[in-house]
Amino acid sequence: MPSYNIKVNGKSLSVEAEANTPLLWILRDELKMKGTKFGCGIGQCGACTVHLNGNAARSCSLPISSISNADIVTIEGLSEDGSHPVQVAWMEENVPQCGYCQAGQMMSASAFLSKVENPSEEDVHQWMSGNICRCGTYPRIKKAIFRAAKKGVTE
Amino acid sequence: MKEQLTTSRRGFLKLTGIAGGGLMLGFNLTGCDTLPENPDFRDLEINAFILINGDGTVTIKAKNPDIGQGVKTSLPMILAEELDIPWKMVTVEQAELDSRLGSQFAGGSTGVKTNYENLRKAGAAVRDVIVRAAADQWGVQPLDCKTEDGFVTHGSKRLHYGHLAEAAAQLELNEDPPLKDPKTFNIIGKSRPDVDLKKIVTGEALYGIDQEIDGMVYATVLKPQVFGSKLANIEDSEAKAVPGVIDIFEISQGDNPGNGLGGVAIVAENQWAAFKAKGLVKAEWNSPKGFISSNERLRRALDRGASSKGTVLKDEGNVGNAFRNSDEVIEAKYHVPFISHSQMEPMNFIADVQKDKVLLIGPTQTPGSAAASASNITGVPREQVQMKFTRIGGGFGRRLLNDYANEAVLISQKVERPVKLVWTREADFLADYYRPAGAYHFKAALTGKNLEAMEVNICTTSRYLYRQSTPAHGTEAFPDQQPAGMIPNFKVTYSPLKSNIPVGALRTPGVNATTYAYQGFMDELAEKVGMDPIEFQLGLIGTEDKDMPYEDHGGPTYNTVRLRNVIELVREKANWGGGKSQGFAAQMIFGSYVACIVDASLVDGKVKVDKVNVAVDCGRVINPIGANAQVQGGITDAISAALYESLELRDGAPIGQNFDRYEKLRITDSPEVDVHFVASEESPQGLGEPSYPILFPALTNAVYQVTGQRIRELPLKKHNLV
Numbered sequence: 001m002p003s004y005n006i007k008v009n010g011k012s013l014s015v016e017a018e019a020n021t022p023l024l025w026i027l028r029d030e031l032k033m034k035g036t037k038f039g040c041g042i043g044q045c046g047a048c049t050v051h052l053n054g055n056a057a058r059s060c061s062l063p064i065s066s067i068s069n070a071d072i073v074t075i076e077g078l079s080e081d082g083s084h085p086v087q088v089a090w091m092e093e094n095v096p097q098c099g100y101c102q103a104g105q106m107m108s109a110s111a112f113l114s115k116v117e118n119p120s121e122e123d124v125h126q127w128m129s130g131n132i133c134r135c136g137t138y139p140r141i142k143k144a145i146f147r148a149a150k151k152g153v154t155e
Numbered sequence: 156m157k158e159q160l161t162t163s164r165r166g167f168l169k170l171t172g173i174a175g176g177g178l179m180l181g182f183n184l185t186g187c188d189t190l191p192e193n194p195d196f197r198d199l200e201i202n203a204f205i206l207i208n209g210d211g212t213v214t215i216k217a218k219n220p221d222i223g224q225g226v227k228t229s230l231p232m233i234l235a236e237e238l239d240i241p242w243k244m245v246t247v248e249q250a251e252l253d254s255r256l257g258s259q260f261a262g263g264s265t266g267v268k269t270n271y272e273n274l275r276k277a278g279a280a281v282r283d284v285i286v287r288a289a290a291d292q293w294g295v296q297p298l299d300c301k302t303e304d305g306f307v308t309h310g311s312k313r314l315h316y317g318h319l320a321e322a323a324a325q326l327e328l329n330e331d332p333p334l335k336d337p338k339t340f341n342i343i344g345k346s347r348p349d350v351d352l353k354k355i356v357t358g359e360a361l362y363g364i365d366q367e368i369d370g371m372v373y374a375t376v377l378k379p380q381v382f383g384s385k386l387a388n389i390e391d392s393e394a395k396a397v398p399g400v401i402d403i404f405e406i407s408q409g410d411n412p413g414n415g416l417g418g419v420a421i422v423a424e425n426q427w428a429a430f431k432a433k434g435l436v437k438a439e440w441n442s443p444k445g446f447i448s449s450n451e452r453l454r455r456a457l458d459r460g461a462s463s464k465g466t467v468l469k470d471e472g473n474v475g476n477a478f479r480n481s482d483e484v485i486e487a488k489y490h491v492p493f494i495s496h497s498q499m500e501p502m503n504f505i506a507d508v509q510k511d512k513v514l515l516i517g518p519t520q521t522p523g524s525a526a527a528s529a530s531n532i533t534g535v536p537r538e539q540v541q542m543k544f545t546r547i548g549g550g551f552g553r554r555l556l557n558d559y560a561n562e563a564v565l566i567s568q569k570v571e572r573p574v575k576l577v578w579t580r581e582a583d584f585l586a587d588y589y590r591p592a593g594a595y596h597f598k599a600a601l602t603g604k605n606l607e608a609m610e611v612n613i614c615t616t617s618r619y620l621y622r623q624s625t626p627a628h629g630t631e632a633f634p635d636q637q638p639a640g641m642i643p644n645f646k647v648t649y650s651p652l653k654s655n656i657p658v659g660a661l662r663t664p665g666v667n668a669t670t671y672a673y674q675g676f677m678d679e680l681a682e683k684v685g686m687d688p689i690e691f692q693l694g695l696i697g698t699e700d701k702d703m704p705y706e707d708h709g710g711p712t713y714n715t716v717r718l719r720n721v722i723e724l725v726r727e728k729a730n731w732g733g734g735k736s737q738g739f740a741a742q743m744i745f746g747s748y749v750a751c752i753v754d755a756s757l758v759d760g761k762v763k764v765d766k767v768n769v770a771v772d773c774g775r776v777i778n779p780i781g782a783n784a785q786v787q788g789g790i791t792d793a794i795s796a797a798l799y800e801s802l803e804l805r806d807g808a809p810i811g812q813n814f815d816r817y818e819k820l821r822i823t824d825s826p827e828v829d830v831h832f833v834a835s836e837e838s839p840q841g842l843g844e845p846s847y848p849i850l851f852p853a854l855t856n857a858v859y860q861v862t863g864q865r866i867r868e869l870p871l872k873k874h875n876l877v
Binding site for chain 2 (some may be wrong): 022066090101102125129133134136141
């Protein structure tokens with residue numbers, strides 16, 4: 001099996017995998033980082049969202065061979081202790097219900113807010129429409145995004 | 156669905172000291188929900204545990220599976236309240252399946268309502284025995300002692316619960332302990348964030364799919380395209396060549412679709428290899444005889460069923476006479492499609508089958524049934540089956556059935572290794588137990604403004620056709636549903652339709668369809684008689700304080716004043732009649748009273764849901780922040796189904812096999828949802844489900860105001876309105 005050097009949450013790692021193995025399964029099964037979730041496998045639900053060089057990316061559809069030296073950040077690396085403004089806002093608005101989609105939601109929101117300073121509702125719709133929440137937490141996700149935006153989000 | 160709640164006081168508390176100076180309470184509470192899909196849960200005991208640690212902190216076991224409905228927080232809150240300790244001293248731990256714990260179950264919105272009184276008593280009994288231990292030590296009367304912040308006090312004397320645990324363990328428990336005056340509650344009724352909130356936002360919360368055990372291999376299952384097909388031939392040489400693939404074989408659980416639908420198992424050294432190989436398996440299937448090939452055929456079959464005279468569920472007065480003698484007869488036909496559960500966490504389960512024992516780990520709403528099934532499949536005695544359940548990425552009724560858990564057991568048995576089974580999203584759509592499809596034919600007789608008679612003929616693809624525990628109309632048609640009892644002549648008939656599409660319980664089974672149809676038709680009748688829809692329904696409900704009989708889940712009665720109150724509350728909050736295009740609906744659902752007003756508009760020919768107001772009387776609210784989330788979530792979930800969702804068939808196969816072709820609501824179309832609770836001291840009811848059904852008619856009634864079009868068939872997408 002080929003070997004790949006990747007950088008996850010600031011750490012350089014070497015993994016062995018078939019070339020077309022999606023990053024999602026490397027994170028979950030090789031690196032035992034379970035925060036990034038499997039939802040659909042075709043990049044439609046956003047549960048597997050990570051940051052790739054600061055941009056939201058669907059790790060279920062990213063072959064390990066395509067990543068090379070990109071900086072990957074997962075929910076585990078968003079902050080040391082849950083103190084990222086998006087995580088704090090998520091807690092303050094009591095966003096999650098089952099919680100399964102929320103890591104992906106927060107990874108999309110944090111990438112988006114690092115690029116758009118004072119988002120409009122349309123911005124939220126545009127940047128967040130790739131993430132499905134089956135429990136229906138969207139009203140609180142919206143509130144949490146505006147709350148986090150007020151505090152300011154950098155990468 | 157009948158609800159029975161019987162509580163035996165005798166012997167409900169047992170107290171033992173444990174190593175390390177703590178105090179462990181086990182309480183046995185007879186009486187539990189008797190949801191018919193879980194016959195093995197009937198009349199079992201309910202138990203839970205409180206652990207008072209030497210340092211005075213308290214560990215409370217969360218007894219039931221948490222599928223996002225928040226019982227891992229709300230049930231321990233009830234215990235902590237009567238124990239009279241600060242919430243910050245409490246650590247909540249998920250219990251595993253334990254015969255001493257009895258019914259551990261998530262369904263029917265029953266968690267809070269069936270546990271409330273018993274958990275209060277259990278908490279109070281521990282507080283009582285700790286107070287007596289302190290009183291003994293001080294030589295004073297227990298009645299003169301107080302509890303506060305985890306201490307027992309008497310004058311200037313103070314002792315921490317933790318210091319009293321051992322002495323308390325020597326005393327007899329009071330089987331009928333004094334309960335708090337609800338006016339003094341300081342945990343119940345105050346918002347507490349989910350106990351797992353921090354773990355969820357940091358990615359540390361572990362779901363079933365995140366579990367691992369030593370030496371496990373990974374599996375997935377290929378499902379046929381047409382529901383109920385049997386494997387004819389399999390060509391797997393290419394699949395077997397995928398590096399890491401261990402084995403490929405057929406699995407079957409017999410002919411009853413309630414047990415599982417069969418398929419081809421692929422076992423590999425890692426999950427990705429199993430998924431990749433699945434795509435390379437070439438399987439030929441024999442479709443079942445008479446399978447439903449298209450939605451048009453399904454609709455015709457349902458209409459034939461609803462037109463015929465089915466089983467008479469209710470026949471009051473004489474509808475035939477009323478139809479002949481009235482001024483006008485109104486008819487309308489409503490339809491609902493099969494819809495998918497599509498819970499976000501894909502189906503998964505871990506099984507380790509050994510000769511004399513079985514370990515199960517996974518997300519299930521019915522862990523007891525999963526363990527019983529594993530015992531049946533393997534022949535390993537039930538006591539030797541260990542079942543650990545996890546935080547669950549959504550249930551909605553899908554995980555009441557353990558077909559996927561059974562598959563993990565079968566696969567582990569075959570490969571003789573521990574196995575983690577994970578389905579692909581496609582498998583989930585190909586082997587879901589869909590919300591039944593149905594037709595609802597209404598006929599009403601009007602004389603002047605009076606509604607003289609109503610007849611409803613219902614046909615659905617009943618889930619009880621392959622489960623004999625309940626008559627076919629159970630959770631499909633509800634003879635006492637409002638406006639039954641409010642109209643002099645009233646008749647309801649039901650006919651089941653056999654189909655190859657597997658069906659199961661989905662968030663308010665049956666009620667989510669009948670509420671849409673009934674409340675939609677009531678809106679039509681209000682218009683016919685030229686009345687405001689709210690005034691029309693209030694007129695039927697009347698001003699008298701009455702308990703209407705209701706023999707289904709949420710009964711045995713519902714109260715007209717409580718129904719009226721939520722209607723009046725939502726009318727005020729939504730500024731009804733203030734010039735916006737609005738739709739209204741209200742009903743008692745699973746014991747809670749809900750009234751909803753939807754504001755809608757038309758943008759570029761498409762319906763936009765602008766705002767939803769919903770008023771709820773669920774009795775006493777345990778955790779307001781969680782309750783608000785459940786109601787908002789139920790409404791938002793229903794908007795998804797109302798706008799987009801339907802199992803569409805082509806040659807018998809679902810067209811939508813993932814979220815690209817089976818659309819779900821996204822944030823773009825999700826409106827603000829304002830929830831208004833009626834302050835109530837009535838006994839608490841569940842909240843995971845009641846708001847879901849009420850949105851459908853409130854929304855379609857609003858759509859009528861916007862477009863002039865009656866939406867008698869869901870979803871709106873079918874009408875080109877989204």
